[in-house]
Amino acid sequence: MVGRGDNGKRTRVGGGVLATLYRYELTMLLRDSRTILIAIVAPLVLFPALVLMSRAVERRDQQRVEEATYRYAVIGSEADLASQLIERALEMAEPDSGLAPASFVEQEGSGADSLVRVGSLQLAVEGLSPEEYRRIRAGEAASEDSDGVDIPMQDVLPQVPVIRLHYRSDRDVSRAAMERLRARLGEVRRLHRDSVYRAHGFPITDRVGVLESRNVASAAREGGALLGLILTPLLLFLMLSGGSIVAVDAISGEKERGTLETLLTTAAHRSEIVNAKQLAVITVGVAVTVINLLNLLVYVVFGLIELPQNLAVDLSAASLLMLLGLFLPLTVLVSSALLLLSGYAKSYKEYQMYFFPLFLLFILPALLATLPGMDLRSAIALVPVAGVGVGVREVLVGEHDWPFLALAFLSTGVTAIGAARLTERTLSTERLISGADLDQADLRGGPDLFHRRVLRWFGLMWVLLLLISLWMGEELGLRGQLLFNIMGLFFVGSLLMIRTYRLDPVAAFALRMPHPAAWFATLIGAPAALVTGIGVAEMFQRIAPVPERVLRSFGEFAVAGDPMPLWEMVLLVAVVPGIFEELAFRGVLLHGLSRRLRPVPLVLTVGLLFGLFHMNLWRIPPTAYLGTLLATVVLLTGSIYPAMLWHAVNNAAALIPVELAWVTEDYQLPLWAYPVAAAVLAAAFTVLWLTRRPYPVPGRPSTASRAGGRAPPRP
C-alpha cells in the first residue's frame, strides 16, 4: 500500500497500521455506551414514539373538527336574507371535502360578534345593507382594524347586500365552520347567478366548455420527483449527525484527553491516522443512516407512516448504481468535513460550536438543489453537494445526463479530497495540536488583543445596524438614521474600541499628515473612482439585475419626508460619512486588521466589510469597491485625511448633480467616460505611490514595500 508520509513524500505504508487504527477507533466508540445510547438507540425509540403521538394528535384534532356541532348566530339588518341563504346552503350537499357531514345549529343572536370573540359561538353571520357595510368598513379602516377582511372595497356592488362571516382563525373549529359554510354559500350564490342568467336568456351551458386536466407523468416519475426532493437532505442530515458521533471524538476529543500527542509520537503516518479516522467516521455515518432508513421502512411497512397515495419509484439497476456513485463522494465529503472540524477544534465544546454552521453549509446547498427549476445542465453541477443533489433528483426521474453527472461527482469528490488533505495538515499545525498553551494576549489584553477582537466588534456593529434598519428605519428617517448609524454607532463604537484596548488614537485613526501631493491625487481620483464605481455597479447588475424599486429606494428615501436644503444634504450624506465612516473603517478596522493581513487581502477585506455594512445586495459591489480604494489610499498615504476628503467628494459628486437637477436619476454615463475615468484613477494612484508615506503596521517594523507594493484594483 502506498501513502503519503508526513513529509509529503510517497512512502510505503503498512496496511496493518491503518487497519489497527481503524479497528481500535471503532472498538473505543462501541465501548462508549452513553454515546451509543444517545446517538443510536434513543432516536430509534424516540422516532416511533414521536410519529405515533403526532398521528394520534392529528387524528383526534381532525375528528374534533369534523364532528363538532358548529354553533352560529345570524345578526344584522339583513339577517332575514342571511337566514334564507343559510337555509338553502345547508339543504344542499356539501362540495366534496372528504369530511364527515357537518351539523350547524343556530343560536340566539344578540352580541354574536362578541360571542364569537369570546369563543362561545363558532360563527356569526351578519347580513348588511351596502350602505351599512360601507360605513363599517370606513370605520375599520380609520381604526386600522381591517386586517381580517378579505375583499377589497371596490368589489362591493352598490345595490347588493353583504353577508359577513365572523370567525376566529386561531380556533380550528371556528375556522372550519367558516370555511364549510362559506363554500356552500358560494355554491348557492353560483347556482342563483346561473339561474338569473338563464332566466334572462344567456345560454351559459353551451360554448363555455368543461375544464379537465390530466396528468401524463407516470406514477414512478412523480414518486421519483418527490423522493428526489427529500432524499439528499435526509441522507445528509443522517450522515452528519451519525458521523459526528465519531468525528467529535476522533481528533478534538483526543486533544482534550491528551491522547493525540501520544498517537502523534508513534510511527504511524499522519495520513494513516487521518484515513483510519475517516473510515471510522464513514462507517458509523453510513451505519447510522442505514439503521435510521431501515427504521423508517419498518414504519412504512407497518403503516405507521403513510406515504402519498400511488407512490412508486421505479429504479433500474443502473440508476441505483448511479445513485450510489453520486452518494459516494458526498459521504466522503461529509466525513472529511467533520474530521476537518474535529481537527480544527481544540475541544469538544469548540467542535459543537462549529458544528451548526457546518451543518448549514451542507444542508443549504442540498436544499438549493430542491428549488424548482434547478437543472443539472448549469453551473450548479460545479457546486459541491448541490450538484449531487440535483443529479440525484434527475436520476430518480429517469434522466441520465452523463457529462453533468460526472461533473457533479467530481466537484464534490475533489472538495472531499481537499478537505481530507486539510485535516492532515491540522495534525501538523502546532497551534492546533496542543490547545492548552497559555495565551499571553488574553492575559495582557490591550492592543495585543485588539487585532483578534476587531472583527467581533464590527460583527456586533453590523448586527446592531441591521436591527436598527429593520425596526426603526422608517421612524428615524434619513436624518436620524444617518446620524444614529454614523455618529452613534461607528464613532462611539470606534471610541469604545480605543478605550477598551487602550489604543493610541493617533495610530488607530491614522491621524498623520500625508504628503501634499496626496491632496491633488485625491481631488482627481475621487470623481474618477465614482465613475468607475458606477461601472462596477452596472457590471454587477448584468449578473444580478436590480429590481427597479431597490434601485430608486435610496433616492426616494431621500426625497420622502421633509425636503432638506442642499447644504444639509451635503453635510449629512457627504461630510459626516466622510469623517466618521473613515475613522471607523479605514481608521480602527484597518489598524486592527493590518497586523493580521498582508496589504492586498487587507484592503480587500476592509472594502468587503465596508460594502456589507451597506445592507443591500446591489449596493455592496460599488461600496466595497470604494472601500477597497479608500483602504489603499490610507495604506499609501499613511493618513486618514485624504481618504476622508475622497469619501466626501465621492458622496457629494454622486448627490449634487441629481439634487440640482443637472441630470435625471436615470442618467446614463457615456461609454467613453469609463476608460477615461480609469486612466485618471490610475494617474491618481501613481501620484500616491510615488509620494507614499507608509502606513505603520503595529507590532512590525514598517517598510515601504509592505505598505503598498501593488497597484490598486481596477474596475
Added chain:
Amino acid sequence: MSPSGSAVWVEGLTKTFYDEARGEVCAVDGVSFQCRPGEIFGLLGANGAGKTTTLRMLSTILRPSAGTAHLMGHDVVSEPAEVRANLGFYSASTALYPRLTARETLEFFARVNRYPKELVAGRVEELVHRFSIAEFQNARVEKLSSGMKQKVSIARTVVHDPPVLIFDEPTVGLDVINALEMQEVIRALKDEGKTIIFSTHIMSEAEKLCDTIAILHAGRILASGSLEDHRRATGKHYLEDIFVYYVRDGGADTGGVAPGADEPIGVLPAPES
C-alpha cells in the same frame, strides 16, 4: 547512526513561533547537542526554557524552523516515521485511551509502531510481567489509579523496543514513591542499553540520573557536560548552585559576567564521544 556515531545528534535546532501577542518568539534558539548511545542525557531548565519544544521537535510533533536533528541516523524532517519508530516518547501530557484495557493499550501501540506482528503477543506478555500490570491488565484504563496508569504509560513507551527514549518531565505531579519508581525504571532502561533523553527542572533528579547535563535557558544551551565537568568549570558543588550560576548570575541580569568566573558563558564544550 548519525554523522558522529551518536544516537541523537542535534545541530542548531531552532523553533520560532509566531505569537499574535508577542510577535516572533524564539522558543528554541540554535540548540546543539549529542547523546552517546546508552547514556542518560539531561535537559535541565526552568519552566519555559524550551525543554518541551526541543523534545517535541525531536519526536517530530513540531517542525524545526532551522537546524537539523537526527535520531539513530534518521532526519526528523525528512524521515519522521522512521524517527518515531526508533523512539519512545513519554511526557506528563501523553495520556492513554481511557476505553482500552491495559493490555489492549500495549497491543495497540506495539502494532501502530510497526513492531513485528508475530512478536507482539510475546512482547506484551513480557511487559505485563515486568511492570506488574498482570493483575489489572484487563481493566479499562479509565478505571486505573494514577500509579497503575503510570506503569501502563511507561510500558506503552517501550513496547516497540525503541533504542531511544525521551522522558519529558516524567515526574511532574507524581508523589515521592512514584517519582522514585520512575527514576528506577529510567536507570534500568539505561542498563538495557537504551539512550535516554530526560528533561527536568528538579536538580536532585538530574544529579542522580544523568550522565550528561545540559543547562537550557531561554531557548539556549548555556553549558553542557557531566556533573564533574560543571563542578570544575564553576567551582560550585551542588547542581542547584551551578544552575543558578549559569542562569542568573551569569545571565543578562548581572551584565553577562559570572562573578568569580573568567570564562564567558557557554564555552563549555559538549563532550565528544
